[in-house]
Amino acid sequence: MILRCLHAVRRFIPHCPALCRDAVSKRSLVKIPELLYSARASARGLSKMSLWPFSVSPWDFSQPNASWNAEMQEVYDRYNALCEVKAEETEKKPPWRKLPSYNRSLKYVTGGVYLSKIIQSKARLFTRNLKEHGAAFEYVVFMNKQEKRCVCLFQAGHLLEGPPGYVHGGAIATMIDTVTGTLAGYLVGPVMTANLNINYRSPVPLGSVVVLHGALDRIEGKKVFVTCRMTSTDESKLHTEATALFITVGPQWNSFEVS
Ligand SMILES: CCCCCCCCCCCCCC(=O)SCCNC(=O)CCNC(=O)[C@H](O)C(C)(C)COP(=O)(O)OP(=O)(O)OC[C@H]1O[C@@H](n2cnc3c(N)ncnc32)[C@H](O)[C@@H]1OP(=O)(O)O
Numbered sequence: 365m366i367l368r369c370l371h372a373v374r375r376f377i378p379h380c381p382a383l384c385r386d387a388v389s390k391r392s393l394v395k396i397p398e399l400l401y402s403a404r405a406s407a408r409g410l411s412k413m414s415l416w417p418f419s420v421s422p423w424d425f426s427q428p429n430a431s432w433n434a435e436m437q438e439v440y441d442r443y444n445a446l447c448e449v450k451a452e453e454t455e456k457k458p459p460w461r462k463l464p465s466y467n468r469s470l471k472y473v474t475g476g477v478y479l480s481k482i483i484q485s486k487a488r489l490f491t492r493n494l495k496e497h498g499a500a501f502e503y504v505v506f507m508n509k510q511e512k513r514c515v516c517l518f519q520a521g522h523l524l525e526g527p528p529g530y531v532h533g534g535a536i537a538t539m540i541d542t543v544t545g546t547l548a549g550y551l552v553g554p555v556m557t558a559n560l561n562i563n564y565r566s567p568v569p570l571g572s573v574v575v576l577h578g579a580l581d582r583i584e585g586k587k588v589f590v591t592c593r594m595t596s597t598d599e600s601k602l603h604t605e606a607t608a609l610f611i612t613v614g615p616q617w618n619s620f621e622v623s
Contacts, residue, residue, distance in 0.1 A: 426465040426505070431498020435573045436519045439597050443506045443515060463505045463546065467492040491542055499523045503539065505546055512551060512580035516543040517597075519573045531568040536594065536604055539576060544590040544608040547578040552588055555610035562606040573597055586612045 428437060446460040467488045491501040502519040518539055526532030541557055548555045568574055574594050581589040587609060594604035 422464075422466045422468075424464040425467065425492045426463065426503065429497045429502075431502060431521075432519060433571070433573065435597060436502065436517060439517050439573065439575065440504060443517070447506070459508050459510045461507050461509070463507055463550075465492060465504070491538060494523075501535070501539065503542075505543060507547070507550055509550070512547075514543065514547045514550075514578045516546075516576040516578065517573060518576060518594075520568060520570055522570060525570055527567065529570055531570055533562075533564060536564070536568065537562055540592050540594065540604065540606045540608070543576045543578045544592050544606070545610060547580065548588040548590050548608075548610040551580060552583065552612050554613050555588060556613050557608060558587075558611045559609040560606065561608070562604060564604055565602050568594070568603050574603055575599070581607070588612065 428440060432440070443460065444462060447458055447462050449460070450456075450458050491503070494500050498519070499521045500523045502521060503516055505514055505516045507514045516539070520531045520535065524531050524535040526535070537560065540562060541560055544560075545555060545557060575597055576592055576594045578590055578592045581591050583589070588611070590608045590610065592604075592606040592608065593602060594606075595602055
């Protein structure tokens with residue numbers, strides 16, 4: 365009976381969040397304790413989590429979940445606490461802000477006049493296209509707009525293997541592109557990656573937690589230069605260094621053609 369109701373609700377909510385999709389499967393009943401665990405894991409996260417399966421608000425993938433290991437949770441708590449610290453007495457907003465993360469970054473951008481509606485509706489952000497927690501990219505970005513920098517906590521899941529036991533270089537590049545692109549986009553609006561240069565210094569063990577430190581280098585007209593370092597959580601070990609160039613793209617972005 366419950367499942368029939370859930371199916372009926374689903375039919376009338378075409379774009380319900382992942383949780384709602386989960387809720388209509390029998391497996392979802394197994395996932396409910398996991399959600400409650402997540403909620404307990406972060407009391408702060410609880411206020412922002414949607415435990416109500418029929419919510420039409422988009423699912424925020426950067427909330428703590430049961431797949432996070434103790435290190436990920438500990439570093440998250442540390443940065444999350446900064447989001448409530450005001451810079452000065454006179455400062456209204458704290459300098460740090462946790463960014464939400466959805467599985468469509470720009471749901472209503474057409475992506476091109478010839479992109480079919482089916483492709484559009486099925487399109488998902490590359491780093492957020494798995495329902496299984498912890499399998500691939502578990503990450504959360506904290507932004508400091510005043511200092512024009514951000515940090516990203518990244519726990520690399522088992523599906524990101526490259527060399528045995530270590531994270532694939534392409535997965536690392538994906539995270540660097542995501543973090544630097546998010547920073548550039550946050551500061552100047554829509555951008556496209558024009559150039560990404562990466563030096564891999566030491567391999568990242570699968571399942572480990574690392575921190576990506578993104579910083580604005582400079583802006584020259586349409587060009588936005590960003591640097592990124594990937595380190596261990598205590599910053600004692602450098603895994604990767606990178607520079608990225610983004611080009612600001614205006615409203616014409618909507619009219620890109622897909623050949
Ligand atoms: C708030 C935000 C939240 C976001 C959440 C989402 C998270 C996800 C974030 C994920 C993020 C993922 C993001 C992704 O993955 S984006 C996907 C990967 N990137 C692409 O597919 C981009 C493909 N390329 C292009 O579309 C164009 O070439 C672009 C748009 C990049 C430039 O266009 P165009 O070619 O028409 O350029 P222009 O004529 O206006 O030139 C302007 C200036 O730029 C200089 N230039 C150009 N190219 C290069 C180059 N390669 N090296 C050095 N310089 C270069 C150029 O010389 C000129 O300089 P100047 O003569 O003025 O000095």
